[in-house]
Amino acid sequence: MTKFEINDCHKKTIKEICESFGNKRSELINILHKTQGHFGYLPEPVQLEIALNLNMPLAKIYGVVSFYSFFTMTPKGKFPVSVCMGTACYVRGAEKIVEALEKELKIKVGGVTQDGKFSLDCLRCIGACGLAPVIMIGEEVHGRLEPQMIKDIIKKYE
Amino acid sequence: MYKMQLLVCSGTGCRASASATIVEKLNESLKAHQLTEEAQVVTTGCFGFCEKGPIVKVIPDNTFYTQVKPEDAEEIVTEHILKGRKVSRLLYEDPENKEHIIDSKHMGFYQKQMRIALRNCGVIDPENIDEYIVRDGYSALAQVVTDLTPEQAIDMVKQSGLRGRGGAGFPTGLKWEITSKFSSDQKYVVCNADEGDPGAFMDRSILEGDPNSIIEAMAICGYCIGATKGLVYIRAEYPLAIKRLEIAIGQAREYGLLGNNIFGSKFSFDMELRYGAGAFVCGEETALIASMEGKRGEPRVKPPFPAESGYMHKPTNVNNVETFANVPVIFLKGPEWYSAIGTEKSKGTKVFALAGKINNVGLIEVPMGITLREIIYEIGGGIKNGKNFKAVQTGGPSGGCLTEAHLDTPIDFDSLVAAGSMMGSGGMIVMDEDDCMVSIAKFYLEFIVEESCGKCTPCRIGNKRMLEILEKITQGKGSMEDLDHLRNLAYVIKDTSLCGLGQSSPNPVLSTLENFYDEYVAHVKDKRCFAKQCKAMAKYTINPDVCTGCTICARNCPVDAITGEKREPHFIHQEICTHCGVCYQKCKFNAINVE
Known part of the structure; x- marks a missing residue:
C-alpha cells in the first residue's frame, strides 16, 4: 500500500470542511465524519491538517479517531465486506461465516485483499436479525447465509 | 382519496430483501393497469414480523402478505387490486393447523402484542x-x-x-x-x-x-x-x-x-x-x-x-x-x-427485539408483566427446528441469561433484575440446546473488552483478565480455581467501575455461572462441551464403515495426525490431533464424527 501523500488540493478540501463547521473544536466528530466521507479513511497527514485548522493538538484528534470504531486509518477495499456480529447472528453461526470469508478472500478480519478489491470487517447489529446471519457488501445485505454460500456471493463481485 | 392502499414495509430487514424493488414493481404494475387513481403504494416503517418479511399489507381489507418477492407484485395487482381475489400463496400460514390467516391481528405473533411506542410503525408513511x-x-x-x-x-x-x-x-x-x-x-x-x-x-x-x-x-x-x-x-x-x-x-x-x-x-x-x-x-x-x-x-x-x-x-x-x-x-x-397497563412498578409496554433460535424473529411490543413463556411460545412461535429451549438473554452485554425456571416470571424492570438480568434496551436472544453458555459469556466479554473506554482500571483490565480466563476454559485448559477467580473478579468489577457499562459488564458471566454452573464444571473437569461448540474440546474420529480411503483428510491435516492406506479406512491419532476440524470440513462422505 502506498503512503498517503497530502497535496494542496487535499489541504484545500480539509480547510473547507473545517470552515463549514466554523472551525469549532466541538464539531470535531462531524468534521471527521465529513472528511472520512471524502477521503474514505483518515490517514495521519489528514489528521494533522485538521489539527492545524482547528488549532488543537494532533494527539487529541488521534485520540478521537482511535476511540470510535466508525473512523478508520486504513483504506477499505472497493467492496467492503462487513459481517454482522450482533448476538442474533452470533448464535446463528456468524463465526463460521467469518471463517469462510477469511478463507475465500485469503485475508484476516481488518485486512484488505492485495488487489484492493475487498476488505473484511466485523460490525455490530445492523438490525436485520430476521435474516441472521447476515453480511453487508458495500450497501448490499446478504442474509440467511451458510458458509458454503460465500464462494458464490464473492464471485458476483469479482 | 384512494380506494385501496398497499403498505410496503421499508424497515431495514425488509429492505435487505428487496422491498424497495417491490415498491417499484407495484407502482409499475398499477400504472400498466391504469389503477393509479384507485390504489396507492405507501412505504411504511417496520411491521415487526421480520421473520416473514418483506411484508405487503393491503387496506382497507387488511390482507397481510408475507415473504413477498418483486416478481409477486404483478399478481398482487392483477388478482387482488383488479379482481378482488386474495393471493392465497402469499398469505400467512398458521403453523399449527396450516390454515391461511388473512388479517395480521389473528396471528399468534400479533395477538398478545400491544402497540404504544410502535403505534405508527407499519401504519403511516414516515416521510409524510x-x-x-x-x-x-x-x-x-x-x-x-x-x-x-x-x-x-x-x-x-x-x-x-x-x-x-x-x-x-x-x-x-x-x-x-x-x-x-x-x-x-x-x-x-x-x-x-x-x-x-x-x-x-x-x-x-x-x-x-x-x-x-x-x-x-x-x-x-x-x-x-x-x-x-x-x-x-x-x-x-x-x-x-x-x-x-x-x-x-x-x-x-x-x-x-x-x-x-x-x-x-x-x-x-x-x-x-x-x-x-x-x-x-x-x-x-x-x-x-x-x-x-x-x-x-x-x-x-x-x-x-x-x-x-x-x-x-x-x-x-x-x-x-x-x-x-x-x-x-x-x-x-x-x-x-x-398507568393501568403493566405491573405495579413498571407501567406501560416494552418493545423487545426477539431474535436468535426462535421461529418468529421480529420486533414486538408487549405490556409489562407478560411472561417469557408467552413471548417465546405464543408470540415467538417456539424454538426453531423443534429443538429444546435453553436460555434467553436479555439486556445485551449488560444483562444476563434467564432459564426454564424463569419462563413464568412476569417481566418488568424489577423482576428481571431480581432474576440476575436486566431490561436493558430490550434485546431478547433465544438460545437452544446447541448453544454453549460459556462461549456466550465469552462472546459478550469480547464485546465489552472491545468497547470499554479504558478510563477506569477495573473495567479496562478486569474484563480483559476475565476474558482470558474464559478463553482458557473454552480451550480446555481451565481449572476449578479459575471459576472462583472469575466470580471474585466479577464482583470487584461490579463494585468499583465508574459507569454503568463497567458495573454491569460481569452480568453475563455471573448469570451463566449461576444458572449453568454444571456446564462450566464440565468444561473444566471433564474437558467437555455439551453443545459441541468449543472446538478445542471436540474429539474427532473416523467412522470406518463410511470412510472410503480417499486420503483427502490425511492430505489436509496440518499436523499429520491422520494415517491410513489408500482406499482403506483412515484413523485419527488423538495424541497428535489439535482439534482444528479441517478433516471434518474436507471429508466429502461425512465419515468424520465429532463428539
Missing part, C-alpha cells in the same frame, strides 16, 4: 408529516403548550409511571422535574439514539417508522423543563433513520411545529442532529454528552448529574428514543389510561 398529524400527531404538543403549565405537564408524566426505556428504568417524570428546577439561560433536551446493544433495533425502527413522534415528545419535554433546544444523538450507522428524521424535522419547521412561538404560545423550540461514531459506551449519558461536544466518549463521575451540568455545562435532560415515543400517548389518552 400529514399522515402523522391525521393520527392525532402534534395534538399532544398543542394541548401541552396551550392548556398546561410545565408543572402540570410534568405531573401527568409522573402519574403515568413512565420509566426510562434505555436500560436502568429511571422515572421519566422525576427526571424532567429535576432538570426543570435548575435555572439557566440555556437548557437542552437530548434524545439518546445511540443504540449499541448488539441484537436490539427498536430505536432504529421507531426513528425509521415514526420520526415525528420523537420530535413531538422532545418539544413537550422542552416545554416542561424550559429548554428551547433539542439534540438527537444518533448512530452514523443508521443512514435511513437519519434521513427520515431530517425529513421530519424539515417538515415540522415548515408547519411551524418547530421554531418560534409554537401554536401561538411563547414557547419556542428547535432541534438538530449529532452523529455518533460507533462506541457502545456512548449510551451512558455523560459519555454521550462528551461525544456530542466532539470529545472521546468517556463517562465522568456523577454528580453533578446532566440535569445540573450536562451538554456545554448546561442543564440537560437525556431520554431514550422509546421513552420519548411513549410520551405523546400519555397526553392523548391520559396518565390513568397509561
Whole structure:
C-alpha cells in the first residue's frame, strides 16, 4: 500500500470542511465524519491538517479517531465486506461465516485483499436479525447465509 | 382519496430483501393497469414480523402478505387490486393447523402484542408529516403548550409511571422535574439514539417508522423543563433513520411545529442532529454528552448529574428514543389510561427485539408483566427446528441469561433484575440446546473488552483478565480455581467501575455461572462441551464403515495426525490431533464424527 501523500488540493478540501463547521473544536466528530466521507479513511497527514485548522493538538484528534470504531486509518477495499456480529447472528453461526470469508478472500478480519478489491470487517447489529446471519457488501445485505454460500456471493463481485 | 392502499414495509430487514424493488414493481404494475387513481403504494416503517418479511399489507381489507418477492407484485395487482381475489400463496400460514390467516391481528405473533411506542410503525408513511398529524400527531404538543403549565405537564408524566426505556428504568417524570428546577439561560433536551446493544433495533425502527413522534415528545419535554433546544444523538450507522428524521424535522419547521412561538404560545423550540461514531459506551449519558461536544466518549463521575451540568455545562435532560415515543400517548389518552397497563412498578409496554433460535424473529411490543413463556411460545412461535429451549438473554452485554425456571416470571424492570438480568434496551436472544453458555459469556466479554473506554482500571483490565480466563476454559485448559477467580473478579468489577457499562459488564458471566454452573464444571473437569461448540474440546474420529480411503483428510491435516492406506479406512491419532476440524470440513462422505 502506498503512503498517503497530502497535496494542496487535499489541504484545500480539509480547510473547507473545517470552515463549514466554523472551525469549532466541538464539531470535531462531524468534521471527521465529513472528511472520512471524502477521503474514505483518515490517514495521519489528514489528521494533522485538521489539527492545524482547528488549532488543537494532533494527539487529541488521534485520540478521537482511535476511540470510535466508525473512523478508520486504513483504506477499505472497493467492496467492503462487513459481517454482522450482533448476538442474533452470533448464535446463528456468524463465526463460521467469518471463517469462510477469511478463507475465500485469503485475508484476516481488518485486512484488505492485495488487489484492493475487498476488505473484511466485523460490525455490530445492523438490525436485520430476521435474516441472521447476515453480511453487508458495500450497501448490499446478504442474509440467511451458510458458509458454503460465500464462494458464490464473492464471485458476483469479482 | 384512494380506494385501496398497499403498505410496503421499508424497515431495514425488509429492505435487505428487496422491498424497495417491490415498491417499484407495484407502482409499475398499477400504472400498466391504469389503477393509479384507485390504489396507492405507501412505504411504511417496520411491521415487526421480520421473520416473514418483506411484508405487503393491503387496506382497507387488511390482507397481510408475507415473504413477498418483486416478481409477486404483478399478481398482487392483477388478482387482488383488479379482481378482488386474495393471493392465497402469499398469505400467512398458521403453523399449527396450516390454515391461511388473512388479517395480521389473528396471528399468534400479533395477538398478545400491544402497540404504544410502535403505534405508527407499519401504519403511516414516515416521510409524510400529514399522515402523522391525521393520527392525532402534534395534538399532544398543542394541548401541552396551550392548556398546561410545565408543572402540570410534568405531573401527568409522573402519574403515568413512565420509566426510562434505555436500560436502568429511571422515572421519566422525576427526571424532567429535576432538570426543570435548575435555572439557566440555556437548557437542552437530548434524545439518546445511540443504540449499541448488539441484537436490539427498536430505536432504529421507531426513528425509521415514526420520526415525528420523537420530535413531538422532545418539544413537550422542552416545554416542561424550559429548554428551547433539542439534540438527537444518533448512530452514523443508521443512514435511513437519519434521513427520515431530517425529513421530519424539515417538515415540522415548515408547519411551524418547530421554531418560534409554537401554536401561538411563547414557547419556542428547535432541534438538530449529532452523529455518533460507533462506541457502545456512548449510551451512558455523560459519555454521550462528551461525544456530542466532539470529545472521546468517556463517562465522568456523577454528580453533578446532566440535569445540573450536562451538554456545554448546561442543564440537560437525556431520554431514550422509546421513552420519548411513549410520551405523546400519555397526553392523548391520559396518565390513568397509561398507568393501568403493566405491573405495579413498571407501567406501560416494552418493545423487545426477539431474535436468535426462535421461529418468529421480529420486533414486538408487549405490556409489562407478560411472561417469557408467552413471548417465546405464543408470540415467538417456539424454538426453531423443534429443538429444546435453553436460555434467553436479555439486556445485551449488560444483562444476563434467564432459564426454564424463569419462563413464568412476569417481566418488568424489577423482576428481571431480581432474576440476575436486566431490561436493558430490550434485546431478547433465544438460545437452544446447541448453544454453549460459556462461549456466550465469552462472546459478550469480547464485546465489552472491545468497547470499554479504558478510563477506569477495573473495567479496562478486569474484563480483559476475565476474558482470558474464559478463553482458557473454552480451550480446555481451565481449572476449578479459575471459576472462583472469575466470580471474585466479577464482583470487584461490579463494585468499583465508574459507569454503568463497567458495573454491569460481569452480568453475563455471573448469570451463566449461576444458572449453568454444571456446564462450566464440565468444561473444566471433564474437558467437555455439551453443545459441541468449543472446538478445542471436540474429539474427532473416523467412522470406518463410511470412510472410503480417499486420503483427502490425511492430505489436509496440518499436523499429520491422520494415517491410513489408500482406499482403506483412515484413523485419527488423538495424541497428535489439535482439534482444528479441517478433516471434518474436507471429508466429502461425512465419515468424520465429532463428539
